[in-house]
Amino acid sequence: MTGPATLGTAARRGAETKxxxxxxxxxxxxxxxxxxxxxxxxxTFAVLLFLIGYILISGIPHLKSSLFALQYTSENVSMLxxxxxxxxxxxxxxxxxxxxxxxxAVYLNEYAARGSRLVRVIRITxxxxxxxxxxxxxxxxMLFFVTRLHWGxxxxxxxxxxxxxxxxxxxRTAEEALMAVPDSFRExxxxxxxxxxxxxxxxxxPSAMPGILSGVILGIGRIVGETAALIFTAxxxxxxxxxxxxxxxxxxxxxxxxxxxxxxxxxYATAVVLLVVVLLMNTLSALVAKKLTKK
Amino acid sequence: xxxxxxxxxxxxxxxxxxxxxxxxxxxxxxxDGAQAEGGEAAAGVSGAITVISREDGSGTRGAFVELTGxxxxxxxxxxxxxxxxxxxxxxxxxxxxxSVAGNxxxxxxxxxxxxxxxxxxxxxxxxxxxPEHVKDGSYxxxxxxxxxxxxxxxxxxxxxxxxxxxxxxxxxxxxxxxIKVNDAAESFKTDGSSGQIAVGGxxxxxxxxxxxxxxxRAANPNAKIELQESDSTSGMTGAMDGTFDIGMASRELKEExxxxxxxxxxxxxxxxxxxxxxxxxxxxxxxxIKSIYIGDVTDWGDLA
Amino acid sequence: xxxxxxxxxxxxFFVCALASIFAVVMICIFLFANGIPAIRExxxxxxxxxxxxxxxxxxxxxxxxxxxxIYITAGAILIGVPVGLLxxxxxxFYCPQRAYRLLKPCxxxxxxxxxxxxxxxxMxxxxxxxxxxxxxxxxxxxxxxILSASILLGVMILPTxxxxxxxxxxxxxxxxxxxxxAMGATHERAVFSVMLPAAKSGVLASIVLGVGRAIGExxxxxxxxxxxxxxxxxxxxxxxxxxxxxVQEMGYATGLHREALIATGCVLFVFILLINLTFSVLKxxxxx
Numbered sequence: 001m002t003g004p005a006t007l008g009t010a011a012r013r014g015a016e017t018k019x020x021x022x023x024x025x026x027x028x029x030x031x032x033x034x035x036x037x038x039x040x041x042x043x044t045f046a047v048l049l050f051l052i053g054y055i056l057i058s059g060i061p062h063l064k065s066s067l068f069a070l071q072y073t074s075e076n077v078s079m080l081x082x083x084x085x086x087x088x089x090x091x092x093x094x095x096x097x098x099x100x101x102x103x104x105a106v107y108l109n110e111y112a113a114r115g116s117r118l119v120r121v122i123r124i125t126x127x128x129x130x131x132x133x134x135x136x137x138x139x140x141x142m143l144f145f146v147t148r149l150h151w152g153x154x155x156x157x158x159x160x161x162x163x164x165x166x167x168x169x170x171x172r173t174a175e176e177a178l179m180a181v182p183d184s185f186r187e188x189x190x191x192x193x194x195x196x197x198x199x200x201x202x203x204x205x206p207s208a209m210p211g212i213l214s215g216v217i218l219g220i221g222r223i224v225g226e227t228a229a230l231i232f233t234a235x236x237x238x239x240x241x242x243x244x245x246x247x248x249x250x251x252x253x254x255x256x257x258x259x260x261x262x263x264x265x266x267x268y269a270t271a272v273v274l275l276v277v278v279l280l281m282n283t284l285s286a287l288v289a290k291k292l293t294k295k
Numbered sequence: 296x297x298x299x300x301x302x303x304x305x306x307x308x309x310x311x312x313x314x315x316x317x318x319x320x321x322x323x324x325x326x327d328g329a330q331a332e333g334g335e336a337a338a339g340v341s342g343a344i345t346v347i348s349r350e351d352g353s354g355t356r357g358a359f360v361e362l363t364g365x366x367x368x369x370x371x372x373x374x375x376x377x378x379x380x381x382x383x384x385x386x387x388x389x390x391x392x393x394s395v396a397g398n399x400x401x402x403x404x405x406x407x408x409x410x411x412x413x414x415x416x417x418x419x420x421x422x423x424x425x426p427e428h429v430k431d432g433s434y435x436x437x438x439x440x441x442x443x444x445x446x447x448x449x450x451x452x453x454x455x456x457x458x459x460x461x462x463x464x465x466x467x468x469x470x471x472x473x474i475k476v477n478d479a480a481e482s483f484k485t486d487g488s489s490g491q492i493a494v495g496g497x498x499x500x501x502x503x504x505x506x507x508x509x510x511x512r513a514a515n516p517n518a519k520i521e522l523q524e525s526d527s528t529s530g531m532t533g534a535m536d537g538t539f540d541i542g543m544a545s546r547e548l549k550e551e552x553x554x555x556x557x558x559x560x561x562x563x564x565x566x567x568x569x570x571x572x573x574x575x576x577x578x579x580x581x582x583x584i585k586s587i588y589i590g591d592v593t594d595w596g597d598l599a
Numbered sequence: 600x601x602x603x604x605x606x607x608x609x610x611x612f613f614v615c616a617l618a619s620i621f622a623v624v625m626i627c628i629f630l631f632a633n634g635i636p637a638i639r640e641x642x643x644x645x646x647x648x649x650x651x652x653x654x655x656x657x658x659x660x661x662x663x664x665x666x667x668x669i670y671i672t673a674g675a676i677l678i679g680v681p682v683g684l685l686x687x688x689x690x691x692f693y694c695p696q697r698a699y700r701l702l703k704p705c706x707x708x709x710x711x712x713x714x715x716x717x718x719x720x721x722m723x724x725x726x727x728x729x730x731x732x733x734x735x736x737x738x739x740x741x742x743x744x745i746l747s748a749s750i751l752l753g754v755m756i757l758p759t760x761x762x763x764x765x766x767x768x769x770x771x772x773x774x775x776x777x778x779x780x781a782m783g784a785t786h787e788r789a790v791f792s793v794m795l796p797a798a799k800s801g802v803l804a805s806i807v808l809g810v811g812r813a814i815g816e817x818x819x820x821x822x823x824x825x826x827x828x829x830x831x832x833x834x835x836x837x838x839x840x841x842x843x844x845x846v847q848e849m850g851y852a853t854g855l856h857r858e859a860l861i862a863t864g865c866v867l868f869v870f871i872l873l874i875n876l877t878f879s880v881l882k883x884x885x886x887x
């Protein structure tokens with residue numbers, strides 16, 4: 001993931017030495033563009049730091065060991081059950097979404113005839129799917145999984161809803177990653193006598209892994225931060241749920257805690273933990289990516 | 296020009312409130328005295344009022360508009376909620392609290408149990424917003440916390456209901472800052488029935504229901520209570536369609552709900568009308584509150 | 600044997616590819632089956648162009664919400680996309696590697712913050728700031744407004760825009776850049792005239808995703824937009840979005856009201872379809 005950055009800097013050095021001997025391109029314009037780029041980056045990271053700082057400052061003073069008690073009570077408002085639920089929910093939703101998303105991308109990019117009608121339809125539907133607001137997913141999950149299939153407010157209903165929600169994200173990033181794998185890789189593999197399947201699993205997928213994982217990371221982010229789709233599907237019970245039981249993820253936990261204004265401090269503490277969880281998951285997937293690409 | 300003057304004024308008043316010193320403080324005391332007598336006075340801030348209301352299905356809103364007369368019957372006898380279209384709609388108590396705490400020209404209303412010191416509760420018709428005043432009837436903005444069951448509850452649900460209405464249950468309600476409905480309740484004895492009880496509905500009732508559920512679990516470990524919080528109306532519809540054994544509402548049951556469900560008031564709760572601490576206003580009359588919420592009065596300066 | 604596996608997996612891939620179609624079809628069926636009868640009962644025109652939303656009196660007009668969603672999304676795009684794209688350019692072509700290792704996880708972190716945290720952040724920071732800024736110009740407002748919501752959403756779509764645009768920029772073969780530089784282009788020119796256009800499909804995708812995120816955002820918008828169901832063209836006034844309408848009232852709505860809310864979801868859905876269609880037309884024209 002960090003490779004291209006080096007290339008960029010190295011090449012830039014090259015570019016700077018050449019500035020002296022070229023070109024009709026306006027010096028002012030280049031300066032403006034450079035200024036804009038740095039300005040935007042500065043703005044982004046300033047906002048970012050501010051936001052993270054805001055969460056940390058509001059949350060860290062209120063982190064207490066009682067917030068991590070095994071059992072939730074109205075006294076300790078423990079977030080441990082919610083943490084475990086979050087992990088359960090994430091794993092379950094990813095298990096459902098990643099194979100489908102990845103295989104769809106593989107089909108679109110490696111098997112289907114480019115530009116065929118089916119490919120166009122799939123692409124349009126994914127784009128549609130990616131645009132559907134989470135609240136609409138929540139409505140659908142409630143109408144279908146909770147009511148029609150009689151799953152009730154449950155982990156499974158929540159995970160299914162989330163899986164559909166992140167499917168286009170996984171798919172699109174995976175597809176972009178697959179497209180970026182140079183055709184020469186495939187040709188070489190075919191040339192050595194490997195079948196299409198072998199080429200996909202041995203050559204294409206491993207080299208596309210960082211891109212695929214970045215999609216998974218984005219997906220994790222959406223799952224962990226999701227509230228609107230989950231209150232209608234997974235309910236708000238503060239317990240460690242089984243597959244067909246209601247449970248609350250950290251984000252829902254925070255939503256519920258902040259609702260009546262009675263536990264705002266604990267809500268911010270939850271936000272801090274949420275940040276740490278996201279950070280951990282991201283690091284983990286980055287590590288996995290490294291392992292996979294090395295192999 | 297007028298605006299900048301008023302802005303300056305409000306700025307000054309804010310300073311006064313913050314430093315709490317000298318002459319500006321005396322002024323505000325003077326204003327208090329006037330209000331206590333008539334329940335009417337000029338507001339401490341001037342400028343456009345930011346009216347903050349709750350969403351339509353909220354029990355707090357339902358009770359508030361009914362009690363203040365914002366909701367009126369029209370000629371055809373239908374109840375019309377006349378809350379001004381300019382009112383900001385907050386979908387949670389904490390959003391009302393945060394908005395009012397951050398905006399010195401805002402006014403909102405919340406459950407008395409959720410009141411904290413980031414905002415200031417106004418006197419209504421001269422009565423301070425305290426559980427005592429709700430109990431003796433001088434503070435009129437109060438509503439019941441209802442639970443509703445489909446027909447008579449059975450098994451564990453009946454046992455839990457008995458617990459809520461017992462001396463122990465009512466004591467918990469009082470300890471949490473709400474007003475008990477039965478002073479002479481008898482002490483609780485569980486019948487030991489087991490099973491799951493699904494409880495759901497009003498987020499205003501949920502905090503105290505959580506306490507009740509925990510205490511009940513200690514009394515009867517055989518029963519398991521599942522608490523889902525949403526809002527009053529979904530609590531009632533949930534009880535009607537069987538999703539919940541016990542539905543919670545922070546308002547009176549509507550006619551069609553009362554027809555299908557058996558409602559029990561378990562507690563009373565006041566509705567606090569809140570303003571920013573920088574607002575020197577101490578109290579409003581019900582009529583003034585009404586005229587603010589239906590949009591007749593839109594400027595703090597016009598309250599006089 | 601090998602042939603069998605090839606065929607089997609081909610089938611598996613194919614079936615998986617159909618999953619998204621299946622999901623969309625199911626969502627369509629469930630939404631429209633519940634929404635269309637309501638629209639018919641209210642009357643298409645009354646529903647879409649009515650300016651009053653009073654469920655208590657059976658008046659369902661969602662024009663204010665439509666306008667609200669458009670305004671706020673457009674505002675968010677105006678703020679978020681330029682900043683996001685330029686930041687993506689920074690991350691891909693300007694950022695020193697050491698800083699990159701620190702900054703990249705930060706943007707990913709931003710995506711994981713739940714919207715409700717953004718909501719409180721907006722209420723405590725953006726809303727008062729907008730109020731104070733407006734007061735400087737003599738406008739007496741509460742601060743919960745289209746502008747506040749746009750700024751907040753602009754921030755919220757940043758991780759999406761940056762993430763997708765950056766990976767698209769990185770996917771452009773490095774020899775494009777080298778070629779441009781070899782021909783005497785500056786770093787800026789190589790980036791802006793060669794790399795950025797080459798990545799336009801990904802850049803467009805990032806914008807589409809950004810629009811989707813902005814128009815669909817619920818929990819945060821509901822806290823800063825004011826949510827008044829009335830028409831306004833003033834960006835300093837509050838307005839209700841389609842999503843806010845659903846999330847605020849879905850919990851307790853029954854009968855026609857509930858169906859009208861699902862119909863609101865349908866309108867939102869059609870909206871998304873239109874946006875996607877516009878973008879794919881745009882994309883095709885550019886590709887041609």
